[in-house]
Amino acid sequence: MKHANIYIDNEKLSVPESMTIMEAAETIGIRIPRLCYHPQLSIEGACRVCIVQVEGSNKYMTSCSAKVWEGMRVKTNSPEIRQARRDIVELIIDNHPMECQTCERDGNCELQNLAYSQGVRDRLFEGKRKLHPLESSSASVIRNAEKCVLCRRCVRVCAEIQGIHNLSQLHRGFNTVVSPAFEAGMADSVCINCGQCINVCPTAAFLEKPHTERIWRALENPDLFVIAHIAPAIRAAIGEGFNLPPGTPCTGQTVTALRRLGFDAVFDTNFGADLTIVEEANELVHRLEKNENLPLLTSCSPGWIKFMEHFYPELIPHASTCKSPMQMLSTLLKTYYAEKKGIDPQNIYVVGVMPCVAKKFEIERPEQQSPEGYPYTDAVVTTRELIWMIKAYGIDFTRLPESDFDHPLGYSTGAADLFGTTGGVMEAALRTAAEKLTGKPLTELNFEDVRQVEGLKEATIQVGKLSLNVAVANGLTNAKIILEKVKAGEKQYHLIELMACPGGCIGGGGQPYPPDGYYVLDPEINKLRAKALYNIDQAKSIRKSHENPYILKLYEEFLKEPGSHKAHELLHTTYTPREPKGIK
Amino acid sequence: MSDHTKLDSEIIKFIDECREKEHADSYLIAVLHKIQGKYGYLSDVHMHEVAQRLQVPSSTVSGVATFYHFFRLQPKGKYHISLCLGTACFVKGADKILEAFRSELGIELGETTSDKLFSLECSRCLGVCALAPVVTINDQVYSKVSPTQAAELINKARFEEAA
Structure with a gap:
């Protein structure tokens, strides 16, 4: 590739000509201030914050969009440019509601940080305010257009990463x-509730619908037996909310924290994941035997499910009928567990701790209610909301001792932990399905072919005499690619794992805002979170869902057999x- | 109301032709023009159908339709009032006339009264600045209009309708 010799702040460097000034500056440790820019999204150039001076140009250039050229001399700092940048930021906030102290994003707002770092100390311009009502019709995502700075990151993530094009x-x-x-x-x-708009929003123009208040009230209600269960992706990310490095597993501390918050029992959504695998593998084996409705499409991601209902309703017969792990476990809590403990299910209050905002929608779906009309899951908090609850309660998370889940619905195999990352459901399903199909124990449990999926990956897995064509997609633009292939019928796929969010649940719409040095949707942060889950799996003695002794007991005592x-x-x-x- | 729930066959044919062309989505504005020409405005139902037929996201259709002032999102009233807000008319007090229309009709620019009788729109210079401020109601031009006269025009129309 052709290189250009350029100078940035008098430092000479040689970079590929395809680079922008911003990217070139980053190679020598200069981080030019920015707002609308996002490395995973198309270049917008809307905010003008990243302007720099280029010798010979009488106008400031936006460094996010301007490419380097041979002999270019760039200045990223000077009194004039700092003044211009400050003016730009002041103009951006001139119609912004000044309610930082009462705002959800206080302390981790990109606009707030930008105004601070650019030295905005006075409000010189104070213009007409934008007045828009809070839009809270959705079960998952609320929209506060008064806080919007029109950076269009949400519009871009919704169109480019998710292929939804809901926002404009x-x-x-x-x-505007x-x-x-x-x-x-x-x-x-057509919103599918993935919450990626919340993740990429630099302010609080998009937020999850909070469930914290109803949980505080339930915890105080002496008539209720309040249960929490935590999704696999939580343990790999919650530490980030307490300044621990990304990828620090915090299972035990999270369990302790939930007990201190007053939960009567803490279970593991992983148990639901193991159960999902047993049911789903059974479904796969049946479909393979009958050669019908293949490929089987996984159904754990409620964002993907709603996407299918809006965009690919013709593929509904292919979707697994299995409820998500959260809903499987919650259902058992209000049936099997309630029976065992002798508690009226109406007095059990179940909270799902999820990396996901679409889960808030899922629990309200009419198909997901009990025959008596009560919900199986009463509330869903995101990782972010739980972090806040722990802080609000005054719990010093990093100093908490570890503790174990309650049993029997708190024990899980390594396969279940993998649900939190892209390719994980596939791998867990393969471990069980392979044994069911061949009748022989698996020797190699790690399916490297379906790991580290950057968007979309196809593989052919040899199971006995069968060659299973599988695919894993995360981010719905990638899902579209594989689903179009399925529809075109150019190849017979057998099993496809689909996750709405980039990286799978670890990159979910309810995960912590990224710590310093990382950005939202950063593949690096997802790699670290995934690694934590793979390590947990590797360390467990039982790593195949169908060998979970409590799952076996559950079938024996209650469900009879898979698919009963x-x-x-x-x-x-x-x-x-x-x-x-x-x-x- | 079948003509308001389904697009006219000629427009459907036009969209189908556009889909055959390269960059089919770039014909969106042309399609919207045709619909406004036929129905007088762009209804949500029609725009949704355009999105499906042209395979352009509804949000994009909606974005384009609301960006350009020419596109109407509500049907025209029986009396379509267009008020010039060009420089000369403005200097001569068109803003006060606008205020008179707004308070008399209870609607904003681009809107139609609930009885479908009046719609209000602004135009830029009509080229008769000597007659400023200028108002047109359907094809009739009114010159050197005052706020009181604006109210009178409305009342006159209401009176005629009641008769």
């Missing part, structure tokens, strides 16, 4: 607002085509 800028000039089509509420749009009538009644669900239809 409507109207023009001062009246980011909204779904026809100014519909998020609940009436009772299992279908409690652990399986249905899907419905949804309006508005999405654009493929």
Whole structure:
């Protein structure tokens, strides 16, 4: 590749000509201030914060979009440029509500940090305020357009990474607002509740719908037996909220923290994951035997499921009917566990701790309610919300002793831990399905072919005499690619794992905002979180879901066998085509 | 109301032709023009159908339709009032006339009264600055309009409708 010799702040460097000034500066440790820029998204150039001086140019250039050229001389700092940048930031905040102290993002707001770092100390311009009502129609995502700075990161992530195109800028000039089509509420749009708009928003224009208040109240209610269960991706990320390095596993501390918050029992969503695998592998084996509705599409990710209902309703017969691990475990808690403990299920309050905001929608789906009409999961908090609850309660998380989950629904195999990362459900399913199909014990448990999936990966796995064509996709733009291939019928796929969020659940819409040195959707942070899960799996003595002794006991005592009538009644669900239809 | 729930066959044919072309999505504005030409405005139902037929996200259709002032999102009233807000008319007090229309009709620019009788829109210079401020109601031009006269025009129309 052709290189250009350039000078940045008098330092000489040689970089590929395809680089932007911002990227070139980063190679020598200069981080030019930015706002609308995001490394995983297309270049917008909307905020103008990243301007630099280029010799010979009478205008400042946006370093995110301007490419380097031979002999370019760049200045990233001077009194003039700092003043110009400060003016730009002041103009961006001139119609911003000044309510930082009462804002969700106080302390981790990119706009707040930017204003501070650029030295904005006075409010010189104070213009007309944008007045928009809070849009809270959605079960998962709330939208506060008054805090929007029109950086369009949400618009881009929704279109480019997720392929949803739900958000767009409507109207023009001062009246510009980011909204779904026809100014519909998020609940009436093609929004799939993945929450990536929340993740990439530099301010609090998008947030998850909070469930914390209802949980505080439940915890104080003496008539309720309040249970929490935590998803695999939580343990790999929660530490980041307490300044621990990304990828620090914190299972034991999280269990202790939840007990201190007052939960009567703490279980592991992993148990639900093991159960999902047993049911789903059974479903796969049956479909393979009958050669019908293949490929089997996984159903753990509620964002992906809603996507399918809007965008690919014709593929609904392919989706696994298995409920997600969260819903499987919650259902058991209000049936099997309630029976065992002799508690009226109406007095059990179940909280899911999830890396996901789509889970908040999932628990409200009519198909996911008990026949008596109560929800199996009463509330869902994201990793971010739980971090806040722990801090609000005054718990010093990093000094907590580790403790174990309650049993019997707190024991899980290594396979379940993998659910938190892309390729994990596939690997867990293969471990069980392979043994079921061949009748022989597996010797090699690690399926490296379906690990470290950067968006989309296909593989052919030899299971006895069978060659299984499998695919793993994360991020729904990647899902579209594989689903179009399925529809074209150019190859017979057998099993496809789909996760709405980039990297899988570890990159979910409810995960902590990234610590210093990382950015949102940073593949590096997801690699560290995934590594934590793979290490947990590797260290466990039982690593195949169908060997979980408590799962075996559950079938013996309660469900009879995988795919039984009772299992279908409690652990399986249905899907419905949804309006508005999405654009493929 | 079948014509308001389904697009006209000629427009459907036009969209189908556009889909055959390269960069089909770039014909979005042309399609919206045709719909406004036929129906007088862009309804959500029509825009949704355009999105599906042209395979352009509804949010993009909505974004384009709200960006350009020419596109109407509500049907025109029986009396379509267009008020010039060009420089000369503005200097001559068009803003006060706008205020008079707004308070008399209870609607904003681009909106239509709930009885579908009046719609209000602004235009840029009509080229008759000597007659400023200028208002047109349907094809009738009114010159040197005052705020009181604006209210009178509305009342006159209401009176005629009631008769």
